[in-house]
Amino acid sequence: MKLAIAKDDQHGARVKINGKVTQHDFSTAQEPLVDLLGPSVYGRHVTLDLTDTMYLDSAGVGWLLTCHKRMREAGGKLTLENVPSIVGNLLRLLKLSRLLGIDPPGADDSFHAEGLA
Numbered sequence: 001m002k003l004a005i006a007k008d009d010q011h012g013a014r015v016k017i018n019g020k021v022t023q024h025d026f027s028t029a030q031e032p033l034v035d036l037l038g039p040s041v042y043g044r045h046v047t048l049d050l051t052d053t054m055y056l057d058s059a060g061v062g063w064l065l066t067c068h069k070r071m072r073e074a075g076g077k078l079t080l081e082n083v084p085s086i087v088g089n090l091l092r093l094l095k096l097s098r099l100l101g102i103d104p105p106g107a108d109d110s111f112h113a114e115g116l117a
Contacts, residue, residue: 001025001053001060003036012045012077013037018052021060033067042067042074051082056090064100 001021007014015036025032033041046067056064068078083091083102097103 001032003032005036006049008037012047013041014047014049016049016052020055020057021053021063022055022057023059026059026063032063041076042070043076044071045077045079046071047079047081049082050080050084050087053087054084056087061090061094061096065096068100 002018004016004018005013006016015033033046037044037046048064064078064080070076071078078100080100080102088097088102091097091100091102
């Protein structure tokens with residue numbers, strides 16, 4: 001996983017994520033968003049652009065949940081945008097799509113596996 005700042009101003013930050021988001025990207029002492037944007041990141045509005053993210057393992061899902069929780073607790077907000085269908089379907093299967101804001105409140109909770117019999 002590679003993170004790059006696409007925008008960083010008083011309104012918030014937009015971070016582009018490139019590559020697979022896996023357990024190899026995290027250690028117990030490492031927090032990629034803090035490393036990139038500083039210790040006050042959780043009190044800000046941060047948008048993660050997932051356009052170039054085609055794989056998310058359980059550690060990646062855990063990281064998104066941890067970021068969401070820390071931001072909510074610190075008064076910030078985490079937004080996901082340009083979520084590829086494969087990542088969106090994983091989050092829907094795990095019932096996390098509304099929590100992480102990729103499906104609007106009241107959206108159909110059913111998971112549709114297109115093309116699978």
